[in-house]
Amino acid sequence: MNPQDNRAGHLHQIPLPSLPPNGHGACPVRDVLDRLGDKWSTLILVTLAHGPQRFNALARSVPDISRRMLTETLRQLERDGLVWREVAPSTPPAVAYGLTALGTSLMPPLAALIDWAERHQPAIAAARDRFDTGRVAPEEESRPA
Amino acid sequence: MNPQDNRAGHLHQIPLPSLPPNGHGACPVRDVLDRLGDKWSTLILVTLAHGPQRFNALARSVPDISRRMLTETLRQLERDGLVWREVAPSTPPAVAYGLTALGTSLMPPLAALIDWAERHQPAIAAARDRFDTGRVAPEEESRPA
DNA sequence: ACCCATGGTTACATTGAGGGAACCATCGTG
DNA sequence: CACGATGGTTCCCTCAATGTAACCATGGGT
Numbered sequence: 148m149n150p151q152d153n154r155a156g157h158l159h160q161i162p163l164p165s166l167p168p169n170g171h172g173a174c175p176v177r178d179v180l181d182r183l184g185d186k187w188s189t190l191i192l193v194t195l196a197h198g199p200q201r202f203n204a205l206a207r208s209v210p211d212i213s214r215r216m217l218t219e220t221l222r223q224l225e226r227d228g229l230v231w232r233e234v235a236p237s238t239p240p241a242v243a244y245g246l247t248a249l250g251t252s253l254m255p256p257l258a259a260l261i262d263w264a265e266r267h268q269p270a271i272a273a274a275r276d277r278f279d280t281g282r283v284a285p286e287e288e289s290r291p292a
Numbered sequence: 293m294n295p296q297d298n299r300a301g302h303l304h305q306i307p308l309p310s311l312p313p314n315g316h317g318a319c320p321v322r323d324v325l326d327r328l329g330d331k332w333s334t335l336i337l338v339t340l341a342h343g344p345q346r347f348n349a350l351a352r353s354v355p356d357i358s359r360r361m362l363t364e365t366l367r368q369l370e371r372d373g374l375v376w377r378e379v380a381p382s383t384p385p386a387v388a389y390g391l392t393a394l395g396t397s398l399m400p401p402l403a404a405l406i407d408w409a410e411r412h413q414p415a416i417a418a419a420r421d422r423f424d425t426g427r428v429a430p431e432e433e434s435r436p437a
Numbered sequence: 438a439c440c441c442a443t444g445g446t447t448a449c450a451t452t453g454a455g456g457g458a459a460c461c462a463t464c465g466t467g
Numbered sequence: 468c469a470c471g472a473t474g475g476t477t478c479c480c481t482c483a484a485t486g487t488a489a490c491c492a493t494g495g496g497t
Contacts, residue, residue, distance in 0.1 A: 180406075346473090
């Protein structure tokens, strides 16, 4: 069975995702998925899954993130109740962040998705190569005369 | 246990997601998550999970998507090997799309995530309300005197 | 006196995703 | 003859996401 000639039809055995009755309008799922889709949320959540961290420590754990995006993303996650924020009234104030129970409950499905991505990344890379180099099979790409 | 006062520390019992040794540079997971994060990919995948569809049928199943984005998103998904494309040489040519085995293998983890989103959407909405209106607890949930 | 670290905020520039409309070729229908 | 449906492609424009850099207040080190 060639991976590229691999049509699957409808298999109704596996968990078939279906969007809420809503269908498309103001879909709450869309809402959540959008956040995970942004550039830093997932990375921050995964980092915090290893334990709470303070702002600058987080900035160092997630390299290439700017202070601005770190603040903003953390605010969104806090607003959504996935992350807590705690300010210690010292000087200078020490601010810690961590996962809430809600945030923690997201880890299993998220980890499953990440796991899928890692596991199938070679297949995806191969598919891209096939698609990019020339859509036909690797060896004799010319059709018979 | 107050939902907002709900720090979870590190619980090492659940599947702890961790990014590849790479860490951040050219993370393959990032790569996959980015695609799922775009506006239409997930919606199209979920739609195709119910069975193959032709281009215009798909356009009708996923309302508010423009032909342009539909074409583009399908191309990406095809390139990544998640979706196949078949052209019937009729006039006018009939083009069908469907999930490949790879695409189908994504459904369980994706469904799990969607399920999480649906299940916890009320909690998220509540958290947002709390955060937006005034951060402190509504009433009796505030700390005792 | 100066620099660094704390945890941000603000202003400004860029970039890329996405929307909208027009165009293309063929065929069947009214 | 004109129109709609087939499955796209191409150009243009806009807006939200993101990056960059500077600034703020405090206190400790050297």
